[in-house]
Amino acid sequence: DQQVKQNSPSLSVQEGRISILNCDYTNSMFDYFLWYKKYPAEGPTFLISISSIKDKNEDGRFTVFLNKSAKHLSLHIVPSQPGDSAVYFCAASGTYKYIFGTGTRLKVLA
Amino acid sequence: NAGVTQTPKFQVLKTGQSMTLQCAQDMNHNSMYWYRQDPGMGLRLIYYSASEGTTDKGEVPNGYNVSRLNKREFSLRLESAAPSQTSVYFCASSPGGTDHGYTFGSGTRLTVV
Numbered sequence: 001d002q003q004v005k006q007n008s009p010s011l012s013v014q015e016g017r018i019s020i021l022n023c024d025y026t027n028s029m030f031d032y033f034l035w036y037k038k039y040p041a042e043g044p045t046f047l048i049s050i051s052s053i054k055d056k057n058e059d060g061r062f063t064v065f066l067n068k069s070a071k072h073l074s075l076h077i078v079p080s081q082p083g084d085s086a087v088y089f090c091a092a093s094g095t096y097k098y099i100f101g102t103g104t105r106l107k108v109l110a
Numbered sequence: 111n112a113g114v115t116q117t118p119k120f121q122v123l124k125t126g127q128s129m130t131l132q133c134a135q136d137m138n139h140n141s142m143y144w145y146r147q148d149p150g151m152g153l154r155l156i157y158y159s160a161s162e163g164t165t166d167k168g169e170v171p172n173g174y175n176v177s178r179l180n181k182r183e184f185s186l187r188l189e190s191a192a193p194s195q196t197s198v199y200f201c202a203s204s205p206g207g208t209d210h211g212y213t214f215g216s217g218t219r220l221t222v223v
């Protein structure tokens with residue numbers, strides 16, 4: 001049973017526009033959420049996080065929104081740049097460990 | 111550079127062979143993890159070590175064993191490799207708890223033929 005779901009395997013966006021990546025989870029006990037970015041042949045790198053006591057967190061071009069009632073979080077990238085092309089994973093915290101989603105491949109078109 | 115180091119980067123095994131994937135971190139992190147990444151499956155946790163001296167099973171532990179050798183090192187062993195274990199393996203570490211992100215290594219690409 002997939003506790004963290006990213007239902008869009010891929011997304012294409014024009015350079016300069018907004019990219020919105022979505023993530024749904026099933027366990028209401030999750031209390032911390034992260035987004036990771038992964039380039040080919042590299043390990044995932046931490047991008048941004050949000051605690052369940054907040055509904056928004058910003059870091060430069062990246063904003064994460066959390067809707068606890070819907071068990072949904074999203075990552076907004078504005079403006080999107082070609083260097084943002086990568087696979088993005090959301091993750092939710094369980095006891096001592098994170099559960100990862102299946103990833104969304106973002107392609108930013110120049 | 112500080113971080114998580116995995117060896118080897120690539121490996122081809124024959125079915126039934128054994129091997130150990132090595133992982134070391136130099137950030138004085140308490141917790142270490144092994145994940146595998148497969149197409150369409152995302153990152154799935156194999157085993158983790160919340161602190162030195164402890165190890166626990168994750169989502170997909172069958173066919174694997176681990177050793178937390180010391181605070182720095184966490185190895186993953188395949189006793190009898192199977193084609194289903196063809197995957198990319200990532201080691202990660204964190205200070206501990208779930209309000210810290212992980213630092214990942216660059217991965218080991220394993221093919222079992």
